[in-house]
Amino acid sequence: MSVEKRTRVVTGKVVSNKMDKTITVMIERRERHPVYGKYLTRSSKIHAHDEENQCGIGDVVAVAESRPISKNKSWKLLEIMESAAQV
Numbered sequence: 624m625s626v627e628k629r630t631r632v633v634t635g636k637v638v639s640n641k642m643d644k645t646i647t648v649m650i651e652r653r654e655r656h657p658v659y660g661k662y663l664t665r666s667s668k669i670h671a672h673d674e675e676n677q678c679g680i681g682d683v684v685a686v687a688e689s690r691p692i693s694k695n696k697s698w699k700l701l702e703i704m705e706s707a708a709q710v
Contacts, residue, residue, distance in 0.1 A: 681707025
């Protein structure tokens with residue numbers, strides 16, 4: 624799958640795969656508080672398109688921004704970087 628130069632690519636952990644061809648990815652980042660200097664963990668959840676339904680909960684994935692696929696979904700799965708151990 625090719626990606627343009629200006630496309631944003633982020634990595635995150637899959638927290639849900641219950642929808643058909645859709646995964647929910649939690650992206651965490653650390654940012655510094657502007658006054659106190661303490662590092663805070665901020666997170667956001669995005670919906671990404673998973674064409675083959677190959678992701679499982681706990682997988683670390685890379686997703687890229689794309690055209691809107693549905694109302695809430697405008698990211699596509701690029702690759703599974705690390706698979707979670709399925710018990």
